């Protein structure tokens with residue numbers, strides 16, 4: 072497989088982040104119909120089509136280096152974005168194993184993992200890291216195992232302890248989130264951390280999802296897509312920094328919609344971890360500008376229809392109130408009313 | 419009983435007496451004392467002989483607590499001094515001891531968080547909400563806690579931002595979340611209403 | 616495949632441990648590694664006994680770090696449903712079997728400050744890897760292990776030798792009993808209690824814990840039941856439009872599978888909830904043997920856990 076050409080780009084200040092044509096085709100477009108409502112849209116995390124975001128369990132793409140640089144900046148400003156309760160240490164090692172072995176197996180030209188019993192040798196070429204350590208011995212790593220590996224892997228990660236027939240968010244690293252706070256949610260159970268989500272509780276979505284996840288099996292990871300929208304390609308839309316990025320939402324005009332407004336899709340995956348019996352919940356955010364969305368005609372039409380028919384509770388919860396109408400108007404130019412084919416992919 | 423549709427807010431079940439527990443450790447503030455009175459009524463002599471009550475607050479509550487003639491009573495001048503005392507008591511406590519707490523939400527939250535730090539499952543702690551609905555609020559930006567918030571918008575006692583109080587509660591922090599109220603248009607605030615009385 | 620991913624294994628060791636107790640070591644047929652597991656996990660072992668496919672759950676008892684093979688202990692029980700007898704009679708070195716991925720319904724509470732483990736007889740098995748884990752993590756634990764006689768105390772000596780004073784043995788033929796009441800009365804906050812053994816012992820410990828004032832959150836039971844037999848009965852599967860007959864020693868789930876209907880399962884012991892089935896019509900009594908549904912759900916009679924529960928009466932129609 073060809074090596075990935077990592078692109079420069081920033082997720083703050085001058086916002087130089089752009090998707091290449093290949094990255095647009097790689098984008099996990101989340102709508103398979105012309106309208107949207109919550110559902111327990113969980114499916115097996117099986118390998119998807121070649122070059123898609125789900126080709127491998129852990130997706131590494133052209134934004135890898137830029138995204139890791141942004142994560143390092145977020146953590147420097149606010150170390151509370153990465154926290155782990157002491158009983159989660161085994162789950163941290165499980166996570167390190169999952170990520171290192173997946174990345175090395177699926178992207179051998181960029182990563183390598185050599186294991187000799189407990190003595191591991193990790194090579195990360197894009198970030199220029201080479202390290203030998205003892206699996207299970209935290210003193211042989213410069214950070215805790217979770218922080219060490221997730222500073223080298225795209226996506227946010229939460230480690231969920233399972234007890235009393237519930238899942239508890241007892242550790243995580245969260246720097247690319249859609250307006251929720253790890254520091255605030257740490258220690259919550261499944262229903263509690265989903266508390267602010269409107270409508271879905273009454274639909275019984277979370278009860279069914281929890282029941283399903285409590286029996287999640289090793290070797291059978293699952294995934295789902297979630298989405299929202301973000302003004303500017305900003306990964307860190309945290310509540311912590313809301314007083315800094317909130318004004319972005321008021322900066323959208325009919326002229327700059329295509330450039331500024333981004334569809335933000337989260338590819339969420341869950342694995343049962345072997346040693347700890349915990350679950351890792353990974354949330355990988357993908358950003359695509361409206362201008363880029365409409366290069367795929369089916370996506371342009373469909374997103375227009377989804378946004379137009381979105382229930383008001385969701386418009387509010389997803390923070391779209393100020394710029395939904397501009398966005399709908401922009402997309403209307405790309406919706407000729409032609410029928411769209413079922414499924415996610417381009418026609 | 420406080421009925422709420424905030425999913426992350428604890429359900430305060432009321433102080434039911436646990437006849438099997440060997441010792442009853444009770445923390446109460448102001449109106450929490452009324453709940454403790456009822457608990458003592460339910461538990462009778464067994465309760466009085468085996469109860470340690472920690473109280474902080476107004477004198478009428480203090481009188482109620484002292485009238486119960488429980489094995490031990492500690493009246494403290496403030497919530498933090500109550501927590502300091504309880505911390506030491508819990509360090510020596512065992513699995514057959516039961517923790518109860520009654521009072522306003524912020525007080526309950528702090529006692530539950532302390533109990534959890536001693537290894538008690540939060541479900542095992544018996545709680546009853548009494549008194550004001552004022553909220554303890556954590557500023558998500560500077561992480562400072564502002565006590566006794568009664569209004570929809572409050573000023574962070576630490577960093578001074580205007581915070582809107584979200585209906586989202588953290589047991590670990592014993593606080594609701596406060597988020598900058600005028601981030602999108604600085605200086606433009608929604609009307610302030612007194613809603614948590 | 617309704618039970619999840621399956622692995623082909625071969626019996627590498629089959630060793631009698633005590634009277635009617637056999638230890639098996641299973642290694643992957645393809646020579647690779649088995650998944651790492653957490654202490655308290657079990658696997659479902661599938662055996663082909665002539666026409667009959669038997670699937671039984673067993674706790675994993677080897678070291679959780681040993682991925683070259685899994686170890687299980689099988690007690691020969693007089694219940695003639697098959698599994699244990701099949702293993703005692705046929706499981707020789709070289710026999711091939713199919714196993715599921717490990718599933719943990721009896722994990723250690725990771726936040727506990729101390730773990731108090733109570734085992735009775737063959738109930739020792741899940742504790743063996745749990746103790747290995749706790750020991751490696753430097754956690755505080757104590758095992759109290761009751762057996763009928765020294766001969767029936769599987770692995771007792773080995774454990775006593777490895778963990779020293781942290782292991783206490785009780786032989787009922789010498790009148791020794793685990794002093795449950797005393798043990799429970801002076802434990803510090805944050806202690807978690809675990810019990811695995813005969814149903815009677817579990818009930819006894821639960822009652823003792825309640826009497827001592829322990830909160831239920833700190834008491835963990837391995838509730839796994841071997842599916843009990845009973846009177847034969849018939850059930851109609853509405854969606855497949857067939858009728859199955861359930862013999863005295865088979866389960867409803869087995870009968871459904873034998874009829875070629877794919878039903879979901881994971882634990883086959885009435886704990887995980889995966890086999891929950893809607894009851895469409897019932898003229899008779901449902902015999903609930905599971906530990907998953909609530910008492911109210913048992914009374915309502917709208918759901919049945921078909922891996923362990925049965926039926927007495929005229930007609931049962933299931934949504935399968």
Ligand code: FES
Nearest residue numbers: 883886888890922
């Ligand atoms: S298969 Fe687990 S309860 Fe029936």
